Amino acid sequence: MKLVHILSLGGFLLLLHISTADKILFLLPIASKSHVNVFAPMIRALGERGHEIVNLSPVKSPNMPPNVKQIQIYPIEKLFNSMGDPFEMRKMGKFNALFNGSFNNLMDSCRELIKTDTFQELAVGESFDLIIVDIFMNYCVLGIVPLLQAPSIMVSTFAAPPILANSFGNRLPTSFVPDWNLDYTHQMSFTQRLMNVISTGISDLIMRLMFIKPSEKIYMENLPNGAELPSVAEIQANASMLFMNSHFTINHPRPLLPDVIEVGGMHTRPAKPLPKDLDTFLTDSGEDGFIVFSLGSIVPARLMPEEFRKIFIRVFGRLKQRVVWKWETGEMPDTPPNVLIRKWLPQQDILGHPNVKLFMTHGGLLSTQESVYHGVPLLGFPMFGDQDMNIKQAETAGYAKFFEILELSEEKLENAINEMINNAKYSVKAKELSKLVRDVPQTPLEKAVYWVEYVLRHKGAPHLRSAARDLNFVQYYLLDVTLAVILITTSILVGVYLVLKRVAVALCGKKSSNKLKKQ
Known part of the structure; x- marks a missing residue:
């Protein structure tokens, strides 16, 4: 009987919750x-x-x-x-x-x-x-x-x-x-x-x-x-x-x-387990680790100039690190052995993997937030909107490097990647910021x-x-008050000046009169 009452009460509370x-x-x-x-x-x-x-x-x-x-x-x-x-x-x-x-x-x-x-x-x-x-x-x-x-x-x-x-x-x-x-x-x-x-x-x-x-x-x-x-x-x-x-x-x-x-x-959260094949590819990267490359959801891979794609392929092929690359078609015939192409990536789960070394991204705010949350340095290729500002702010903070996509060359790209991976300051700063982002009451x-x-x-x-x-712009910045103060101050100063001028004239006139009398 008690169980029935409990179930009835639970049902009533549920209905009450739904109704309100x-x-x-x-x-x-x-x-x-x-x-x-x-x-x-x-x-x-x-x-x-x-x-x-x-x-x-x-x-x-x-x-x-x-x-x-x-x-x-x-x-x-x-x-x-x-x-x-x-x-x-x-x-x-x-x-x-x-x-x-x-x-x-x-x-x-x-x-x-x-x-x-x-x-x-x-x-x-x-x-x-x-x-x-x-x-x-x-x-x-x-x-x-x-x-x-x-x-x-x-x-x-x-x-x-x-x-x-x-x-x-x-x-x-x-x-x-x-x-x-x-x-x-x-x-x-x-x-x-x-x-x-x-x-x-x-x-x-x-x-x-x-x-x-x-x-x-x-x-x-x-x-x-x-x-x-x-x-x-x-x-x-x-x-x-x-x-x-x-x-x-x-x-x-x-x-x-x-x-x-x-x-x-x-949207940021702790990493979840990866699909077995992807986890194996990333885990087997060993001490050299791996790089994540994604240009987001509104930069279609099909629009990337072919010469750009080939530059990325040639540079990736020379790296010690493995690369997992989000490419919407899900396939690329000339892919080097150390590069894995996927149509879609569980980005946060990959960024939370212990072997990740670098995140190459367009600099969208969500991706930037994920990189900080998981403590991963990023190499940014901003395209439009707020992405330039996001990457520049990340670069100033010390966990990122700004790369102009229109100036892409094999030498510049390879140098940038190697600097990001071999210079520990980027990774250290990313991990410091990760602690700060997570240290919140809610x-x-x-x-x-x-x-x-x-x-x-x-x-x-x-x-x-x-x-x-x-308040409008004028009121908020007290421009009307400032103008009033200027006018009042100016009026007072002009008034004082005129009074002093009259006094001076009067005094001068009195002195002149006294001189005439003495003569």
Whole structure:
């Protein structure tokens, strides 16, 4: 009888938990695989805690709880096939690549997905307790937030740029916070600070004119009551929190308000056992160890220039180390005996292997975070976006070396690899940083889950908002007060000057009069 009562009580508590579970919408219909990987651990963890999740994403993540509903609207292949050749984009430079159609392709994708029946029904047919948005590429669907009338959390998949942080009243000093388009660190010379101010201003202007304003037009034209919807700036300023996929150890410390939270490294975890054949290949590398080579999920191997591929092959073939290379086709006819080609790699499990010596990467933030977590030095070949800054910051921190892919040659590549492997300072520094990243009271994932549920518990947590959200640029930096002080001070000085001048004139006049009288 007691067992029945216990089971009944357990069932009642389970039903109570389910009945009080919150419904959360994850809004990332346009995203790269790496962006999806930022969110997947948080979605899974919240689902396991009983929350009802609707995830709008271009990729369906594996191993999700049954209470996580994944809706795939816009195929990821369609989006990134239209983005162009990353090697050609690298030649153009960042700003030229943006003007060369990247924004236009993104806007076209936005128009297509927002018009779908699935998205339109979601905008008017469901209610949610919280909306979590991948803000970087999804401004065009942001109009759904005020329509659903739920608190929101914005997530930046890299250290938030000023244009985003400013909406939360968290203005970032350009004196030591570099623009994401530059490869500067937090320690800048006068010239670099000057260029950083200019670049930050240009980046903001481009984002507003080419991305944010067109995005507003898209959701205002295609969502119910669109003309009455607030602007992107207003929607962001009304958000409860901003999560940043950054960590002060990797991205350098910056001043943050209590509603701006660093959650970088949510996906990092201890290594799991490898498949037997892969484990054998890596373990048999012995004292010489092995190298991991991957250019991420949005740099397709098929687009690598053939002369580049041959350089890598020839250099790898001369190394003592073994190399495991992520190559999307999964095969390469001229592969040397010490090189293993795989279509997909369990990257974190490989980076956690005791024989790993070096990680050769494009410098995506997730890969950078994984290298630090597992204490592996990296050789970076940045391609676009924030990758230059990530690698430059890693190089300054002492665990990485920056390599310009467009200057690739056998001699330069072989020298760089040998330096990274034979100079212990890189490995030592990577392991030191690994200890720092792990020495935290909460894991990044635990922190993210806590603050999501905090916002739910406290109905949007408005008490965390700084009054700085309501101040414009002039007010925040006290330019109006400074002008007033200058005017008042100038008025006083002018007044004093005029008084002294009159006194001086009067005194001079009196002296002249006395002289005349004496005469």
